Amino acid sequence: MRAPMPAPEAAARRNIDAALQSAGWHVQDFAELNLSAGLGVAVREFPLARGHGKADYALYVAGKLAGVVEAKKEGTLLTGVEVESEKYASGVPSGIPAHVRPLPFLYESTGVETQFTNRLDPESRRRRLFHFHKPETLAEWLDPEQNPPPLLPLENGKPAPRRRRREETFAELLSRTFDFDVFACVRCGGRRRVLAYVNKAGGVRTILEHLGLPTAGVRLAPARGPPQAAWC
Incomplete structure (x- = not known):
């Protein structure tokens, strides 16, 4: 029988659960894993390969693992915690389908503060977030040529293909x-x-x-209030 989680950690998990659900994730326990629940499924206490422990949350996108969340109690300094999420990201068992190995999307969160690293970014670095990304956002980053459909469940566990609009120069x-x-x-x-x-x-x-052109920025005129109506 699993020992009860200390109160601060339990409170952080409740906050993280709520934040993930608010972003559109279906939060589940590993024993009740159901990948057909939706595009994004966040699985608590996900067992990894030997020596890598359990991920606090494993993030499935379209039926394949895409990221992890390392949970910490509120007030924990998140600097340096990414070492743990990196360990989880590289510990996906060989029989588990994953979009990329090691997993590219790493979150560290207290339920109040969250930081994120996107390893698909050529110049990846940790960024502070106000909320978790939606599953649709991660799906677009994984495959820019696909745009997940708004309706669930998915067909064959994959988002429907649709060409993304080309960015204008x-x-x-x-x-x-x-x-x-x-x-x-x-x-x-x-x-x-x-x-x-x-x-x-x-x-x-x-x-x-x-070229003999000015190098100083243009001086802005001071702001002024709106013109008053004739009857004021």
Whole structure:
């Protein structure tokens, strides 16, 4: 028989359960695992491979493991806790289907504070969150060419494929919004090409100074109240 969980840890689990459910996850005990419940299923006390213990929560997306949640009592400093979630992420048993190994989505939470790492990001780092991501969000990150359907249950445990809208470039946004084509040369009518992007402040300042253009930011006019009606 499992020993009862200390009160602070139990309170944190209740808060985490509620936060996951609020984000659209179906929270279950491992003994009652039912992956057909929905797109996202969060499983408590998920047993891992030998030497990796149990994940406080294992996150299933479309029938496959995608992430873990390391739970800590409220007030725990989360810095350094990611070592435990990384251990869980690399301990998925060989017979368990997973989208990526090690698991890419790592959460550490007290139920009040939550931090997150997305290992699919080329420059992955820990980020503070105000809430857990929806299962649909993780599904899109796992496969950008698919957009999960809003209706459940799923068909064959997979989201229905649908092409994501292509992101517009800044030049395309300018053209659509202001009818201004930045690639059209006003002198010869030809087309310009992008040779390099300069996004460092020092480089931008050097170019502006060479061209004799101002380098200081535009001074904003002070805010003013709305014009008063004639009868006021």
